[in-house]
Amino acid sequence: MSLLELKNISKIYGDLKALDNVSLHVDQGEWVAIMGPSGSGKSTMMNIIGCMDKPTKGEVLLDGVDISKESSKALTDIRRDKIGLIFQQFHMVNYLTAVENVMVSQYYHSMPDEKEALEALERVGLRERARHLPSQLSGGEQQRVCVARALINHPELILADEPTGNLDEANENIVLDLFAQLHKEGTTLIVVTHDPEVADAAQRTIVLEHGRIADNRQ
């Protein structure tokens, strides 16, 4: 069953076609990696799938809803309810502790629950670091907090942009293990990456070049 479907989407900035007539579908519970060189349109695609931007042309169906026609407010609601985002730069709120960073996601979604937030941190192996500020955490620990924050509201789709780009090998493995667990539990994962090892962990790899899909391999 399809969770996400891109139908002939293009994103045009002036003369530049960041995405050029791209079509793609991702099934519920699938783990897809998106690869490609810089400027190939990976980030643009991620922004559109993540409800942060709209395509110039084409349709984006997420859970059957065409998000390319939705208002900014509706996109915020969809992003909050259905998508968990993870970034290369971690993007924690720097004045909040690890557990508060997880709870802030609960706060905007429904209701903050510290016990549940601590359980999420436990799952990423950071229960003991719950009261630490981002400045007191290593890069790998910050990324694991971001994974906890992304999964706390049980999203249907986890969208990760170079999630291991700033991590050492040990932390990369921890994050990939977490993704594997989430995938086993039925969460859909789309991971944008440069790293072939990360892409290999996925079920399917899409390769973008010059705004078009150059390869789509299992």
Next chain:
Amino acid sequence: MKNAPLPLKNLIRKPGRTTALVLLTAFLALAVFGGSVIILSLRTGLRSLEARLGADIILVPSEAQSKISFQNMFLQGTTGAFYMDAAVTDKAMGVPGVEKTAPQTFLASLKADCCSVKIQVIGIDPEKDFTVQPWIARSLTGELGDMDVVTGCRVEAGIGEIIRIYDQRCKVVARLEPTGTGLDTAVYCNMGTMNTLLAAAEAKGVSHKISSGDDSVVSAVYVKVKDGYDIDTVNSALTGKLRKVTAVRTRSMITGVSDSLAGISRTVTTMVIVIWALALIILMLAYILIVRERSREFAVLRLIGASGNMLGRMALTESAVCGLAGGLVGTGLAAIGVFSFSALIESSLGLPYLLPDPGTLLLLAAGTVILSAAVSALASAFAAWRLSRVNPGTALREGN
């Protein structure tokens, strides 16, 4: 994490930035509360002076220095004495339009061994007096007996204490409420006591004799004009009828004070407005810069589900909390300043200065704090509005 704590956590965990914003707003509150208290105190002082003078016209000897020094006596407590024939009191009653007259006799005590303090002694006739007597009656239940005195609030002598004036022992029987004028440093007695003091002063070589050699003297006669009569007409009639006497309209005396007060009020108000306008601009720029500096944080919050309006409200809440804290700090500092230095402010301005009642001050303080919070929120409104419209993806890229 409930609704408010997120903005509060940011304020608590960014103490440098929060302190700067609070201090800036505190400066605003200090200016508005301090300025307002000074203006209100001057107005209250003027009203008090008007009420205490209580007469339409004051008759003084023509040789009494000048209207200005006469004014200084009331406003700044400058001691002085001048005398005229006591018969002026009754003669004035014969002028059409005069309802009642009240004589007062002044005597300046010496700052010498004979006297505890240098003060202005004012003798009144409790039977006739309609100016000070109503105020004395508030503080003194019985009669003002011989060698009893009632002191202004700034004479340092408690009830029951004895003060020596020209070696005469006078007992303090009551203290008057403050007026914010020179009358607060005066001492009041009845005419019997005043005659004793005049004789004692004479013995010390302080002459109060007038050219006619009459021993029965007064310094000023307060005149109340009957309803329906034109005060200026009565004033002219008094000047025409009474020789060597100048009739001064109390209104003209008050007008001078009132004009000075209006000038000071304008200056203080202008300063407060300029300070507020400048501070509002500085605050607006500060909030715009802060929002820019925090663009990555706001973008992250947008990405994890905060709507633009939520972030706008968060920015407004943060600035309102800073404004509230700044308002409290500034109002507190201004209160300490104006209350501690009210005597210094009064003497510097040379105008009647009386702090408003506690209720008015509390209301003013509350208003200042609320205004500070509102202005602080207003200053951040533009930044909050921009924040509510920002695209999260773009903001995140720019934040990187």
